[in-house]
Amino acid sequence: MSSVEEQIREIEDELKKTPYNKATSKHIGRLKAKLARIRDEAVARAMASSGGGEGYSVKKSGDATVVLVGFPSVGKSTLLNTLTGTKSETASYAFTTLTVIPGALEHKGARIQILDIPGLIAGAAIGKGRGKEVIAVVRGADLILVLVDVFNEKHVDVLLRELYDAGIRINHPKPDITIKKAGCGGIRLNTVGTAELDIEDIRSILAESKIVNADVLIRGEVSQDDFIDAMFGNRVYVPAFIAVNKVDLVDQESRKEIEEDMENRFGQPPIMLSAYSGYHIEELKDAIYDNLGFMRVFLKPVGGPADMEEPLIIRSPATVEDVCNRLHRDFVDKFRYAKVWGSSVKHDAQRVGLAHTLNDGDVLTVVTRC
The missing domain is CATH 3.40.50.300 (P-loop containing nucleotide triphosphate hydrolases)
Known part of the structure:
Protein backbone atom coordinates (compact mmCIF):
# COMPACT_ATOMS: atom_id res chain seq x y z
CA MET A 1 0.00 0.00 0.00
CA SER A 2 1.42 3.41 -0.96
CA SER A 3 2.43 5.87 1.75
CA VAL A 4 0.53 9.09 2.51
CA GLU A 5 3.20 11.13 0.73
CA GLU A 6 2.89 8.92 -2.37
CA GLN A 7 -0.92 9.15 -2.41
CA ILE A 8 -0.72 12.93 -2.13
CA ARG A 9 1.88 13.14 -4.90
CA GLU A 10 -0.21 10.95 -7.23
CA ILE A 11 -3.32 13.12 -6.79
CA GLU A 12 -1.31 16.35 -7.17
CA ASP A 13 0.21 15.01 -10.41
CA GLU A 14 -3.22 14.12 -11.76
CA LEU A 15 -4.53 17.58 -10.90
CA LYS A 16 -1.62 19.20 -12.74
CA LYS A 17 -2.24 17.08 -15.83
CA THR A 18 -6.02 17.68 -15.93
CA PRO A 19 -7.00 20.90 -17.76
CA TYR A 20 -9.77 22.84 -16.01
CA ASN A 21 -12.97 23.34 -17.97
CA LYS A 22 -16.69 22.76 -17.54
CA ALA A 23 -16.38 19.11 -18.50
CA THR A 24 -13.58 18.35 -16.01
CA SER A 25 -14.65 20.57 -13.08
CA LYS A 26 -16.63 17.78 -11.40
CA HIS A 27 -13.64 15.39 -11.58
CA ILE A 28 -11.22 18.07 -10.37
CA GLY A 29 -13.50 18.93 -7.45
CA ARG A 30 -13.60 15.31 -6.33
CA LEU A 31 -9.80 14.99 -6.63
CA LYS A 32 -9.32 18.13 -4.53
CA ALA A 33 -11.75 16.83 -1.91
CA LYS A 34 -9.94 13.47 -1.80
CA LEU A 35 -6.58 15.23 -1.46
CA ALA A 36 -7.91 17.39 1.38
CA ARG A 37 -9.31 14.32 3.16
CA ILE A 38 -5.98 12.44 2.96
CA ARG A 39 -4.10 15.48 4.27
CA ASP A 40 -6.61 15.99 7.06
CA GLU A 41 -6.29 12.36 8.13
CA ALA A 42 -2.49 12.63 8.10
CA VAL A 43 -2.57 15.80 10.22
CA ALA A 44 -5.07 14.23 12.62
CA ARG A 45 -2.83 11.18 13.07
CA ALA A 46 0.19 13.41 13.67
CA MET A 47 -1.67 15.45 16.28
CA ALA A 48 -2.95 12.33 18.05
CA SER A 49 0.35 10.43 18.04
CA SER A 50 2.24 9.92 21.28
CA GLY A 51 4.88 12.32 22.43
CA GLY A 52 4.69 16.06 22.53
CA GLY A 53 7.22 17.96 24.47
CA GLU A 54 7.47 20.31 27.36
CA GLY A 55 6.78 23.95 26.63
CA TYR A 56 4.26 23.57 23.79
CA SER A 57 1.26 24.53 25.92
CA VAL A 58 1.36 28.32 26.24
CA LYS A 59 -1.46 30.28 27.84
CA LYS A 60 -2.53 33.20 25.68
CA SER A 61 -2.17 36.59 27.29
CA GLY A 62 -2.33 40.27 26.42
CA ASP A 63 -4.50 41.85 23.74
CA HIS A 172 -8.22 34.75 3.26
CA PRO A 173 -11.74 35.67 4.44
CA LYS A 174 -13.81 32.82 5.80
CA PRO A 175 -16.31 31.81 3.10
CA ASP A 176 -19.98 32.15 4.02
CA ILE A 177 -21.09 28.57 3.43
CA THR A 178 -23.58 26.52 5.45
CA ILE A 179 -23.86 22.75 4.99
CA LYS A 180 -26.61 20.97 6.93
CA LYS A 181 -26.82 17.21 6.58
CA ALA A 182 -30.29 15.83 5.97
CA GLY A 183 -31.90 12.41 6.15
CA CYS A 184 -33.26 12.44 2.60
CA GLY A 185 -33.90 14.62 -0.41
CA GLY A 186 -30.47 14.64 -1.99
CA ILE A 187 -28.36 17.81 -2.26
CA ARG A 188 -30.37 21.04 -2.25
CA LEU A 189 -28.48 24.24 -3.15
CA ASN A 190 -29.41 27.84 -2.43
CA THR A 191 -27.15 30.76 -3.38
CA VAL A 192 -27.06 34.47 -2.58
CA GLY A 193 -24.97 36.33 -5.12
CA THR A 194 -22.78 34.72 -7.77
CA ALA A 195 -21.19 31.35 -7.00
CA GLU A 196 -18.62 29.64 -9.21
CA LEU A 197 -19.96 26.22 -8.26
CA ASP A 198 -22.99 24.46 -9.65
CA ILE A 199 -24.98 21.62 -8.11
CA GLU A 200 -22.96 18.90 -9.88
CA ASP A 201 -19.66 20.26 -8.53
CA ILE A 202 -21.10 20.30 -5.04
CA ARG A 203 -22.53 16.77 -5.29
CA SER A 204 -19.14 15.49 -6.44
CA ILE A 205 -17.25 17.18 -3.59
CA LEU A 206 -19.72 16.10 -0.89
CA ALA A 207 -19.68 12.52 -2.17
CA GLU A 208 -16.01 12.25 -1.16
CA SER A 209 -17.17 12.64 2.46
CA LYS A 210 -20.12 10.30 1.85
CA ILE A 211 -22.64 13.14 2.13
CA VAL A 212 -25.55 12.51 -0.24
CA ASN A 213 -28.34 14.43 1.51
CA ALA A 214 -27.77 18.02 2.62
CA ASP A 215 -29.06 21.59 2.45
CA VAL A 216 -26.34 23.93 1.18
CA LEU A 217 -26.42 27.73 1.40
CA ILE A 218 -23.69 29.80 -0.28
CA ARG A 219 -23.43 33.57 0.11
CA GLY A 220 -21.05 35.44 -2.16
CA GLU A 221 -18.39 34.12 -4.51
CA VAL A 222 -16.75 30.86 -3.46
CA SER A 223 -14.38 28.46 -5.19
CA GLN A 224 -14.08 24.67 -5.06
CA ASP A 225 -11.32 25.06 -2.48
CA ASP A 226 -13.54 27.29 -0.32
CA PHE A 227 -16.34 24.75 -0.42
CA ILE A 228 -13.99 21.87 0.47
CA ASP A 229 -12.72 23.89 3.43
CA ALA A 230 -16.29 24.49 4.61
CA MET A 231 -17.10 20.79 4.24
CA PHE A 232 -14.30 19.78 6.61
CA GLY A 233 -15.07 22.67 8.96
CA ASN A 234 -11.70 22.69 10.76
CA ARG A 235 -9.90 25.48 8.91
CA VAL A 236 -8.62 28.57 10.69
CA LEU A 292 -3.83 42.89 14.22
CA GLY A 293 -6.50 45.50 13.48
CA PHE A 294 -6.45 47.19 16.88
CA MET A 295 -8.73 50.07 17.77
CA ARG A 296 -8.90 52.39 20.80
CA VAL A 297 -11.97 52.88 22.98
CA PHE A 298 -11.82 55.57 25.67
CA LEU A 299 -13.84 54.74 28.77
CA LYS A 300 -15.91 57.36 30.58
CA PRO A 301 -17.34 56.56 34.03
CA VAL A 302 -20.90 57.71 34.75
CA GLY A 303 -20.78 61.35 35.83
CA GLY A 304 -16.99 61.59 35.39
CA PRO A 305 -14.50 62.65 32.72
CA ALA A 306 -13.26 60.22 30.06
CA ASP A 307 -9.82 58.69 30.51
CA MET A 308 -8.08 59.97 27.38
CA GLU A 309 -4.62 58.83 28.50
CA GLU A 310 -5.10 55.06 28.65
CA PRO A 311 -7.62 53.74 26.12
CA LEU A 312 -8.89 50.18 26.06
CA ILE A 313 -7.18 48.39 23.16
CA ILE A 314 -9.46 45.93 21.38
CA ARG A 315 -9.46 44.27 17.98
CA SER A 316 -11.77 45.53 15.26
CA PRO A 317 -14.63 45.00 14.59
CA ALA A 318 -15.79 45.41 18.18
CA THR A 319 -19.22 45.89 19.71
CA VAL A 320 -20.26 47.31 23.06
CA GLU A 321 -20.72 43.71 24.21
CA ASP A 322 -17.09 42.90 23.27
CA VAL A 323 -15.90 45.80 25.44
CA CYS A 324 -18.15 44.72 28.33
CA ASN A 325 -16.74 41.20 28.16
CA ARG A 326 -13.21 42.60 28.29
CA LEU A 327 -14.03 44.68 31.36
CA HIS A 328 -15.95 42.08 33.41
CA ARG A 329 -18.53 39.41 32.61
CA ASP A 330 -20.99 41.07 35.03
CA PHE A 331 -21.16 44.09 32.73
CA VAL A 332 -23.10 42.03 30.18
CA ASP A 333 -25.38 40.35 32.72
CA LYS A 334 -26.26 43.69 34.38
CA PHE A 335 -26.19 45.84 31.24
CA ARG A 336 -28.89 48.55 30.87
CA TYR A 337 -27.54 50.76 28.10
CA ALA A 338 -24.40 52.53 26.93
CA LYS A 339 -23.63 56.06 25.78
CA VAL A 340 -21.21 56.72 22.95
CA TRP A 341 -19.40 59.82 21.75
CA GLY A 342 -17.62 59.53 18.41
CA SER A 343 -17.90 58.63 14.73
CA SER A 344 -19.99 55.46 15.24
CA VAL A 345 -23.06 57.41 16.39
CA LYS A 346 -25.22 60.17 14.87
CA HIS A 347 -24.83 62.48 17.87
CA ASP A 348 -22.74 62.60 21.04
CA ALA A 349 -24.01 60.77 24.12
CA GLN A 350 -26.27 58.62 21.95
CA ARG A 351 -27.78 55.66 23.77
CA VAL A 352 -26.92 52.29 22.24
CA GLY A 353 -27.26 48.59 23.04
CA LEU A 354 -24.83 45.70 23.30
CA ALA A 355 -24.88 45.05 19.54
CA HIS A 356 -23.68 48.53 18.60
CA THR A 357 -20.42 48.47 16.59
CA LEU A 358 -17.79 50.92 17.80
CA ASN A 359 -15.22 52.90 15.80
CA ASP A 360 -11.63 53.72 16.63
CA GLY A 361 -11.46 56.64 19.06
CA ASP A 362 -15.01 56.34 20.40
CA VAL A 363 -15.72 57.33 24.01
CA LEU A 364 -17.94 54.85 25.86
CA THR A 365 -19.96 54.90 29.07
CA VAL A 366 -21.56 51.63 30.22
CA VAL A 367 -24.59 51.89 32.53
CA THR A 368 -25.49 48.77 34.52
CA ARG A 369 -28.12 47.76 37.02
CA CYS A 370 -27.03 47.97 40.66
Whole structure:
Protein backbone atom coordinates (compact mmCIF):
# COMPACT_ATOMS: atom_id res chain seq x y z
CA MET A 1 0.00 0.00 0.00
CA SER A 2 1.42 3.41 -0.96
CA SER A 3 2.43 5.87 1.75
CA VAL A 4 0.53 9.09 2.51
CA GLU A 5 3.20 11.13 0.73
CA GLU A 6 2.89 8.92 -2.37
CA GLN A 7 -0.92 9.15 -2.41
CA ILE A 8 -0.72 12.93 -2.13
CA ARG A 9 1.88 13.14 -4.90
CA GLU A 10 -0.21 10.95 -7.23
CA ILE A 11 -3.32 13.12 -6.79
CA GLU A 12 -1.31 16.35 -7.17
CA ASP A 13 0.21 15.01 -10.41
CA GLU A 14 -3.22 14.12 -11.76
CA LEU A 15 -4.53 17.58 -10.90
CA LYS A 16 -1.62 19.20 -12.74
CA LYS A 17 -2.24 17.08 -15.83
CA THR A 18 -6.02 17.68 -15.93
CA PRO A 19 -7.00 20.90 -17.76
CA TYR A 20 -9.77 22.84 -16.01
CA ASN A 21 -12.97 23.34 -17.97
CA LYS A 22 -16.69 22.76 -17.54
CA ALA A 23 -16.38 19.11 -18.50
CA THR A 24 -13.58 18.35 -16.01
CA SER A 25 -14.65 20.57 -13.08
CA LYS A 26 -16.63 17.78 -11.40
CA HIS A 27 -13.64 15.39 -11.58
CA ILE A 28 -11.22 18.07 -10.37
CA GLY A 29 -13.50 18.93 -7.45
CA ARG A 30 -13.60 15.31 -6.33
CA LEU A 31 -9.80 14.99 -6.63
CA LYS A 32 -9.32 18.13 -4.53
CA ALA A 33 -11.75 16.83 -1.91
CA LYS A 34 -9.94 13.47 -1.80
CA LEU A 35 -6.58 15.23 -1.46
CA ALA A 36 -7.91 17.39 1.38
CA ARG A 37 -9.31 14.32 3.16
CA ILE A 38 -5.98 12.44 2.96
CA ARG A 39 -4.10 15.48 4.27
CA ASP A 40 -6.61 15.99 7.06
CA GLU A 41 -6.29 12.36 8.13
CA ALA A 42 -2.49 12.63 8.10
CA VAL A 43 -2.57 15.80 10.22
CA ALA A 44 -5.07 14.23 12.62
CA ARG A 45 -2.83 11.18 13.07
CA ALA A 46 0.19 13.41 13.67
CA MET A 47 -1.67 15.45 16.28
CA ALA A 48 -2.95 12.33 18.05
CA SER A 49 0.35 10.43 18.04
CA SER A 50 2.24 9.92 21.28
CA GLY A 51 4.88 12.32 22.43
CA GLY A 52 4.69 16.06 22.53
CA GLY A 53 7.22 17.96 24.47
CA GLU A 54 7.47 20.31 27.36
CA GLY A 55 6.78 23.95 26.63
CA TYR A 56 4.26 23.57 23.79
CA SER A 57 1.26 24.53 25.92
CA VAL A 58 1.36 28.32 26.24
CA LYS A 59 -1.46 30.28 27.84
CA LYS A 60 -2.53 33.20 25.68
CA SER A 61 -2.17 36.59 27.29
CA GLY A 62 -2.33 40.27 26.42
CA ASP A 63 -4.50 41.85 23.74
CA ALA A 64 -3.42 39.45 20.95
CA THR A 65 -0.95 36.66 20.15
CA VAL A 66 1.60 36.70 17.32
CA VAL A 67 3.56 33.59 16.29
CA LEU A 68 6.94 33.77 14.56
CA VAL A 69 6.99 31.14 11.79
CA GLY A 70 10.13 30.38 9.82
CA PHE A 71 12.83 27.91 8.90
CA PRO A 72 15.43 26.96 11.52
CA SER A 73 18.14 29.61 12.03
CA VAL A 74 16.45 32.57 10.35
CA GLY A 75 16.74 34.63 13.54
CA LYS A 76 13.37 34.15 15.25
CA SER A 77 14.92 33.98 18.71
CA THR A 78 17.04 37.08 18.10
CA LEU A 79 13.96 38.92 16.84
CA LEU A 80 11.96 37.90 19.93
CA ASN A 81 14.75 39.19 22.16
CA THR A 82 14.89 42.48 20.24
CA LEU A 83 11.12 43.01 20.27
CA THR A 84 10.40 41.99 23.86
CA GLY A 85 13.62 41.69 25.86
CA THR A 86 12.94 37.98 26.38
CA LYS A 87 16.08 35.86 26.69
CA SER A 88 15.41 33.18 24.10
CA GLU A 89 18.56 31.16 23.45
CA THR A 90 20.29 31.96 20.16
CA ALA A 91 23.09 30.21 18.32
CA SER A 92 24.38 29.71 14.79
CA TYR A 93 22.97 26.18 14.40
CA ALA A 94 19.49 24.86 13.62
CA PHE A 95 16.79 24.08 16.21
CA THR A 96 18.20 26.15 19.06
CA THR A 97 14.60 26.75 20.16
CA LEU A 98 13.18 23.39 21.28
CA THR A 99 10.06 24.70 22.99
CA VAL A 100 7.74 27.69 22.66
CA ILE A 101 9.24 30.85 24.16
CA PRO A 102 6.74 33.64 24.96
CA GLY A 103 7.52 37.34 25.22
CA ALA A 104 5.46 40.52 25.62
CA LEU A 105 5.62 43.55 23.32
CA GLU A 106 4.15 46.85 24.51
CA HIS A 107 3.31 49.11 21.55
CA LYS A 108 0.87 52.01 21.17
CA GLY A 109 -0.90 50.99 24.36
CA ALA A 110 -1.37 47.37 23.26
CA ARG A 111 0.19 44.41 25.05
CA ILE A 112 1.02 41.81 22.42
CA GLN A 113 2.19 38.27 23.18
CA ILE A 114 4.95 37.12 20.81
CA LEU A 115 5.70 33.38 20.55
CA ASP A 116 9.00 32.00 19.28
CA ILE A 117 8.49 28.43 18.07
CA PRO A 118 10.88 25.79 16.69
CA GLY A 119 11.74 26.17 13.02
CA LEU A 120 9.24 24.77 10.52
CA ILE A 121 10.46 22.19 8.02
CA ALA A 122 8.94 20.50 4.97
CA GLY A 123 6.47 17.84 6.12
CA ALA A 124 5.66 19.62 9.39
CA ALA A 125 1.92 19.47 8.65
CA ILE A 126 1.98 15.67 8.84
CA GLY A 127 4.20 15.55 11.92
CA LYS A 128 7.78 15.68 10.67
CA GLY A 129 10.30 17.35 12.95
CA ARG A 130 8.30 19.00 15.72
CA GLY A 131 5.55 19.75 13.26
CA LYS A 132 2.51 18.64 15.24
CA GLU A 133 3.38 20.81 18.27
CA VAL A 134 4.37 23.78 16.14
CA ILE A 135 1.24 23.65 13.97
CA ALA A 136 -1.00 23.42 17.05
CA VAL A 137 0.48 26.67 18.38
CA VAL A 138 0.22 28.44 15.02
CA ARG A 139 -3.47 27.52 14.65
CA GLY A 140 -4.24 29.42 17.85
CA ALA A 141 -2.50 32.65 16.79
CA ASP A 142 -4.18 35.97 16.05
CA LEU A 143 -1.42 36.90 13.59
CA ILE A 144 1.37 34.99 11.85
CA LEU A 145 4.70 36.70 11.18
CA VAL A 146 6.43 34.66 8.48
CA LEU A 147 10.17 35.25 8.95
CA VAL A 148 12.76 34.35 6.34
CA ASP A 149 16.28 35.64 5.82
CA VAL A 150 18.16 36.95 2.80
CA PHE A 151 19.61 33.48 2.14
CA ASN A 152 16.37 31.46 1.96
CA GLU A 153 13.66 33.98 1.03
CA LYS A 154 12.97 32.20 -2.28
CA HIS A 155 11.76 29.16 -0.34
CA VAL A 156 9.02 30.97 1.61
CA ASP A 157 6.48 29.01 -0.51
CA VAL A 158 7.48 25.90 1.46
CA LEU A 159 6.40 27.57 4.71
CA LEU A 160 3.12 28.79 3.24
CA ARG A 161 2.40 25.33 1.80
CA GLU A 162 2.95 23.65 5.19
CA LEU A 163 0.54 26.07 6.83
CA TYR A 164 -2.01 25.51 4.07
CA ASP A 165 -1.73 21.72 4.33
CA ALA A 166 -2.33 22.03 8.09
CA GLY A 167 -5.65 23.82 7.48
CA ILE A 168 -4.37 27.36 8.11
CA ARG A 169 -5.69 29.90 5.63
CA ILE A 170 -3.56 33.05 5.47
CA ASN A 171 -5.09 36.43 4.59
CA HIS A 172 -8.22 34.75 3.26
CA PRO A 173 -11.74 35.67 4.44
CA LYS A 174 -13.81 32.82 5.80
CA PRO A 175 -16.31 31.81 3.10
CA ASP A 176 -19.98 32.15 4.02
CA ILE A 177 -21.09 28.57 3.43
CA THR A 178 -23.58 26.52 5.45
CA ILE A 179 -23.86 22.75 4.99
CA LYS A 180 -26.61 20.97 6.93
CA LYS A 181 -26.82 17.21 6.58
CA ALA A 182 -30.29 15.83 5.97
CA GLY A 183 -31.90 12.41 6.15
CA CYS A 184 -33.26 12.44 2.60
CA GLY A 185 -33.90 14.62 -0.41
CA GLY A 186 -30.47 14.64 -1.99
CA ILE A 187 -28.36 17.81 -2.26
CA ARG A 188 -30.37 21.04 -2.25
CA LEU A 189 -28.48 24.24 -3.15
CA ASN A 190 -29.41 27.84 -2.43
CA THR A 191 -27.15 30.76 -3.38
CA VAL A 192 -27.06 34.47 -2.58
CA GLY A 193 -24.97 36.33 -5.12
CA THR A 194 -22.78 34.72 -7.77
CA ALA A 195 -21.19 31.35 -7.00
CA GLU A 196 -18.62 29.64 -9.21
CA LEU A 197 -19.96 26.22 -8.26
CA ASP A 198 -22.99 24.46 -9.65
CA ILE A 199 -24.98 21.62 -8.11
CA GLU A 200 -22.96 18.90 -9.88
CA ASP A 201 -19.66 20.26 -8.53
CA ILE A 202 -21.10 20.30 -5.04
CA ARG A 203 -22.53 16.77 -5.29
CA SER A 204 -19.14 15.49 -6.44
CA ILE A 205 -17.25 17.18 -3.59
CA LEU A 206 -19.72 16.10 -0.89
CA ALA A 207 -19.68 12.52 -2.17
CA GLU A 208 -16.01 12.25 -1.16
CA SER A 209 -17.17 12.64 2.46
CA LYS A 210 -20.12 10.30 1.85
CA ILE A 211 -22.64 13.14 2.13
CA VAL A 212 -25.55 12.51 -0.24
CA ASN A 213 -28.34 14.43 1.51
CA ALA A 214 -27.77 18.02 2.62
CA ASP A 215 -29.06 21.59 2.45
CA VAL A 216 -26.34 23.93 1.18
CA LEU A 217 -26.42 27.73 1.40
CA ILE A 218 -23.69 29.80 -0.28
CA ARG A 219 -23.43 33.57 0.11
CA GLY A 220 -21.05 35.44 -2.16
CA GLU A 221 -18.39 34.12 -4.51
CA VAL A 222 -16.75 30.86 -3.46
CA SER A 223 -14.38 28.46 -5.19
CA GLN A 224 -14.08 24.67 -5.06
CA ASP A 225 -11.32 25.06 -2.48
CA ASP A 226 -13.54 27.29 -0.32
CA PHE A 227 -16.34 24.75 -0.42
CA ILE A 228 -13.99 21.87 0.47
CA ASP A 229 -12.72 23.89 3.43
CA ALA A 230 -16.29 24.49 4.61
CA MET A 231 -17.10 20.79 4.24
CA PHE A 232 -14.30 19.78 6.61
CA GLY A 233 -15.07 22.67 8.96
CA ASN A 234 -11.70 22.69 10.76
CA ARG A 235 -9.90 25.48 8.91
CA VAL A 236 -8.62 28.57 10.69
CA TYR A 237 -8.35 31.96 8.99
CA VAL A 238 -5.42 34.04 10.22
CA PRO A 239 -3.88 37.31 8.97
CA ALA A 240 -0.17 37.21 8.19
CA PHE A 241 2.68 39.16 6.65
CA ILE A 242 6.28 38.45 5.67
CA ALA A 243 9.52 39.90 7.04
CA VAL A 244 13.03 39.33 5.68
CA ASN A 245 15.79 39.22 8.30
CA LYS A 246 19.59 39.69 8.11
CA VAL A 247 19.43 42.42 5.46
CA ASP A 248 22.61 43.89 6.98
CA LEU A 249 24.51 40.94 5.48
CA VAL A 250 23.83 41.88 1.83
CA ASP A 251 24.34 45.05 -0.22
CA GLN A 252 21.66 47.59 -1.07
CA GLU A 253 21.13 46.23 -4.58
CA SER A 254 20.47 42.72 -3.27
CA ARG A 255 18.02 44.09 -0.70
CA LYS A 256 16.06 45.86 -3.41
CA GLU A 257 15.96 42.75 -5.62
CA ILE A 258 14.66 40.62 -2.72
CA GLU A 259 12.04 43.20 -1.77
CA GLU A 260 10.75 43.55 -5.34
CA ASP A 261 10.72 39.77 -5.87
CA MET A 262 8.70 39.20 -2.67
CA GLU A 263 6.21 41.95 -3.56
CA ASN A 264 5.70 40.54 -7.06
CA ARG A 265 5.12 37.03 -5.72
CA PHE A 266 2.89 37.80 -2.74
CA GLY A 267 1.26 41.12 -3.59
CA GLN A 268 2.70 43.10 -0.70
CA PRO A 269 6.20 44.31 0.17
CA PRO A 270 7.92 42.52 3.06
CA ILE A 271 9.41 44.27 6.07
CA MET A 272 13.16 44.32 5.44
CA LEU A 273 14.91 44.17 8.83
CA SER A 274 17.89 43.15 10.90
CA ALA A 275 16.98 41.69 14.28
CA TYR A 276 20.67 41.84 15.26
CA SER A 277 21.23 45.55 14.56
CA GLY A 278 17.67 46.77 15.18
CA TYR A 279 17.19 48.01 11.60
CA HIS A 280 13.48 48.64 10.84
CA ILE A 281 12.36 47.14 14.17
CA GLU A 282 10.04 50.10 14.85
CA GLU A 283 8.50 49.62 11.40
CA LEU A 284 7.97 45.95 12.26
CA LYS A 285 6.22 46.88 15.51
CA ASP A 286 3.89 49.20 13.59
CA ALA A 287 3.17 46.44 11.04
CA ILE A 288 2.31 43.97 13.82
CA TYR A 289 -0.04 46.51 15.43
CA ASP A 290 -1.72 47.42 12.11
CA ASN A 291 -2.15 43.81 10.94
CA LEU A 292 -3.83 42.89 14.22
CA GLY A 293 -6.50 45.50 13.48
CA PHE A 294 -6.45 47.19 16.88
CA MET A 295 -8.73 50.07 17.77
CA ARG A 296 -8.90 52.39 20.80
CA VAL A 297 -11.97 52.88 22.98
CA PHE A 298 -11.82 55.57 25.67
CA LEU A 299 -13.84 54.74 28.77
CA LYS A 300 -15.91 57.36 30.58
CA PRO A 301 -17.34 56.56 34.03
CA VAL A 302 -20.90 57.71 34.75
CA GLY A 303 -20.78 61.35 35.83
CA GLY A 304 -16.99 61.59 35.39
CA PRO A 305 -14.50 62.65 32.72
CA ALA A 306 -13.26 60.22 30.06
CA ASP A 307 -9.82 58.69 30.51
CA MET A 308 -8.08 59.97 27.38
CA GLU A 309 -4.62 58.83 28.50
CA GLU A 310 -5.10 55.06 28.65
CA PRO A 311 -7.62 53.74 26.12
CA LEU A 312 -8.89 50.18 26.06
CA ILE A 313 -7.18 48.39 23.16
CA ILE A 314 -9.46 45.93 21.38
CA ARG A 315 -9.46 44.27 17.98
CA SER A 316 -11.77 45.53 15.26
CA PRO A 317 -14.63 45.00 14.59
CA ALA A 318 -15.79 45.41 18.18
CA THR A 319 -19.22 45.89 19.71
CA VAL A 320 -20.26 47.31 23.06
CA GLU A 321 -20.72 43.71 24.21
CA ASP A 322 -17.09 42.90 23.27
CA VAL A 323 -15.90 45.80 25.44
CA CYS A 324 -18.15 44.72 28.33
CA ASN A 325 -16.74 41.20 28.16
CA ARG A 326 -13.21 42.60 28.29
CA LEU A 327 -14.03 44.68 31.36
CA HIS A 328 -15.95 42.08 33.41
CA ARG A 329 -18.53 39.41 32.61
CA ASP A 330 -20.99 41.07 35.03
CA PHE A 331 -21.16 44.09 32.73
CA VAL A 332 -23.10 42.03 30.18
CA ASP A 333 -25.38 40.35 32.72
CA LYS A 334 -26.26 43.69 34.38
CA PHE A 335 -26.19 45.84 31.24
CA ARG A 336 -28.89 48.55 30.87
CA TYR A 337 -27.54 50.76 28.10
CA ALA A 338 -24.40 52.53 26.93
CA LYS A 339 -23.63 56.06 25.78
CA VAL A 340 -21.21 56.72 22.95
CA TRP A 341 -19.40 59.82 21.75
CA GLY A 342 -17.62 59.53 18.41
CA SER A 343 -17.90 58.63 14.73
CA SER A 344 -19.99 55.46 15.24
CA VAL A 345 -23.06 57.41 16.39
CA LYS A 346 -25.22 60.17 14.87
CA HIS A 347 -24.83 62.48 17.87
CA ASP A 348 -22.74 62.60 21.04
CA ALA A 349 -24.01 60.77 24.12
CA GLN A 350 -26.27 58.62 21.95
CA ARG A 351 -27.78 55.66 23.77
CA VAL A 352 -26.92 52.29 22.24
CA GLY A 353 -27.26 48.59 23.04
CA LEU A 354 -24.83 45.70 23.30
CA ALA A 355 -24.88 45.05 19.54
CA HIS A 356 -23.68 48.53 18.60
CA THR A 357 -20.42 48.47 16.59
CA LEU A 358 -17.79 50.92 17.80
CA ASN A 359 -15.22 52.90 15.80
CA ASP A 360 -11.63 53.72 16.63
CA GLY A 361 -11.46 56.64 19.06
CA ASP A 362 -15.01 56.34 20.40
CA VAL A 363 -15.72 57.33 24.01
CA LEU A 364 -17.94 54.85 25.86
CA THR A 365 -19.96 54.90 29.07
CA VAL A 366 -21.56 51.63 30.22
CA VAL A 367 -24.59 51.89 32.53
CA THR A 368 -25.49 48.77 34.52
CA ARG A 369 -28.12 47.76 37.02
CA CYS A 370 -27.03 47.97 40.66
